[in-house]
Amino acid sequence: MQASIAVSRDPAVQYLLRIGDTCLIHAQRTAEWSGHAPLPEEDIALSNMALDLIGQARAVLTRAGQLEAELGGSAHDEDQLAFLREERDFRNLTLAELPRGDFALTMLRNFALATFMKLLWTKLERSTDAELAGIAGKALKEARYHQEHAGGWVVRLGDGTAESAARMKAALDTLWPYFAEIFESDAIDEQAAATGLGPRWAELAADWREEFAAVLGAAGLALPADRAFRSTGKAGRHSEHLGYILAEMQHLQRAFPGGVW
Amino acid sequence: MSLARLDSRVERAWSVLDGVLDPEVPVVSVRDLGIVRDVVESDAGLSVVVTPTYSGCPATEVIESSIVAALEAEGLGPVRVEMRRAPAWTTDWMSEKGRRRLREYGIAPPGPVVAAATAPLRFVPRPPRPLACPRCESYDTERISAFGATACKALWRCRACREPFEHFKPI
Numbered sequence: 001m002q003a004s005i006a007v008s009r010d011p012a013v014q015y016l017l018r019i020g021d022t023c024l025i026h027a028q029r030t031a032e033w034s035g036h037a038p039l040p041e042e043d044i045a046l047s048n049m050a051l052d053l054i055g056q057a058r059a060v061l062t063r064a065g066q067l068e069a070e071l072g073g074s075a076h077d078e079d080q081l082a083f084l085r086e087e088r089d090f091r092n093l094t095l096a097e098l099p100r101g102d103f104a105l106t107m108l109r110n111f112a113l114a115t116f117m118k119l120l121w122t123k124l125e126r127s128t129d130a131e132l133a134g135i136a137g138k139a140l141k142e143a144r145y146h147q148e149h150a151g152g153w154v155v156r157l158g159d160g161t162a163e164s165a166a167r168m169k170a171a172l173d174t175l176w177p178y179f180a181e182i183f184e185s186d187a188i189d190e191q192a193a194a195t196g197l198g199p200r201w202a203e204l205a206a207d208w209r210e211e212f213a214a215v216l217g218a219a220g221l222a223l224p225a226d227r228a229f230r231s232t233g234k235a236g237r238h239s240e241h242l243g244y245i246l247a248e249m250q251h252l253q254r255a256f257p258g259g260v261w
Numbered sequence: 262m263s264l265a266r267l268d269s270r271v272e273r274a275w276s277v278l279d280g281v282l283d284p285e286v287p288v289v290s291v292r293d294l295g296i297v298r299d300v301v302e303s304d305a306g307l308s309v310v311v312t313p314t315y316s317g318c319p320a321t322e323v324i325e326s327s328i329v330a331a332l333e334a335e336g337l338g339p340v341r342v343e344m345r346r347a348p349a350w351t352t353d354w355m356s357e358k359g360r361r362r363l364r365e366y367g368i369a370p371p372g373p374v375v376a377a378a379t380a381p382l383r384f385v386p387r388p389p390r391p392l393a394c395p396r397c398e399s400y401d402t403e404r405i406s407a408f409g410a411t412a413c414k415a416l417w418r419c420r421a422c423r424e425p426f427e428h429f430k431p432i
Contacts, residue, residue: 051317
């Protein structure tokens with residue numbers, strides 16, 4: 001059994017882990033649809049999007065590991081960071097780890113996350129970290145495509161049959177409380193903004209809300225009222241669902257350390 | 262070593278790269294695809310600067326090893342492949358020859374990216390920009406799926422000749 005690694009607590013590393021882990025866990029959930037989507041075209045689409053997200057996660061986690069070394073810690077590579085961290089050391093948004101639900105829930109989550117990532121990558125293109133800026137330039141094109149794809153489905157289902165509209169409404173009610181976490185600010189965010197590594201995620205809230213509301217409007221859905229509940233995945237305090245994802249994702253590397261295809 | 266000799270080694274490398282094909286679209290070379298950004302010679306050998314097409318493109322590693330193998334087979338080694346992400350690859354860098362080969366292979370080549378990137382996102386169903394069928398050249402075509410068999414392609418069909426075809430997405 002491969003032992004877990006401890007990761008740097010440096011705010012810059014933690015900021016990168018939030019991005020890389022959100023892409024990674026979102027990819028893992030999205031890939032669950034491979035072979036199970038309601039249409040062959042959507043099966044292919046979801047698998048392709050999962051692939052983009054894995055590629056983004058690999059690049060950002062690689063950069064996070066390099067940064068650990070630059071800050072005087074021990075360097076970790078993308079595989080160590082993905083496969084050898086404990087649940088509490090993952091920094092993804094709780095939203096990304098929630099079960100995939102039905103197709104409506106998956107499309108609404110994809111739309112919410114792609115809209116956010118598009119806005120985030122746009123800002124990160126101007127990061128003071130040249131490597132991160134380079135990753136963002138590529139990922140932005142992908143996020144834009146993901147957003148358009150998922151947005152189309154949110155409208156189509158929300159403004160579709162009574163059954164599809166009810167499912168999209170239920171998806172909105174389920175996911176809405178988890179969107180607030182995206183835009184919660186803390187010391188890690190502040191530090192990233194101060195050093196120019198990246199924006200405070202709260203700065204993206206107004207644009208996100210505008211784009212999200214426009215699509216919901218076209219789908220015949222209204223924004224629900226805000227609630228006091230806050231999920232805390234970014235701080236490493238996850239829902240009960242992440243542990244199961246990691247068990248599946250990490251099992252092979254834990255049981256057969258360094259195993260390759 | 263004379264400057265003329267230096268140039269010729271780099272030039273020969275470029276012409277070898279003309280024959281290294283994309284493993285997923287095996288009619289277009291990595292050079293025509295526009296992903297080879299630079300070839301630099303130093304004391305350590307040749308360095309080929311490559312940019313990825315998509316973040317998660319599974320062909321990236323195969324492309325790297327094909328480039329090294331092809332150049333070393335021509336006696337141009339040692340060769341090192343360097344990944345450079347910025348500026349991000351765009352299908353606008355694909356050569357005219359690459360576009361022609363795609364069309365001949367049955368894949369509709371990408372149109373210019375500028376319009377796609379600046380167009381506001383719209384979420385009501387809309388016909389994507391007209392695209393000519395690579396088989397019968399009719400513009401009476403429609404998109405079946407925004408994604409295709411590889412990260413770089415989408416699925417279309419022609420209503421005139423009734424054939425499905427792939428489209429190399431402009432990004």
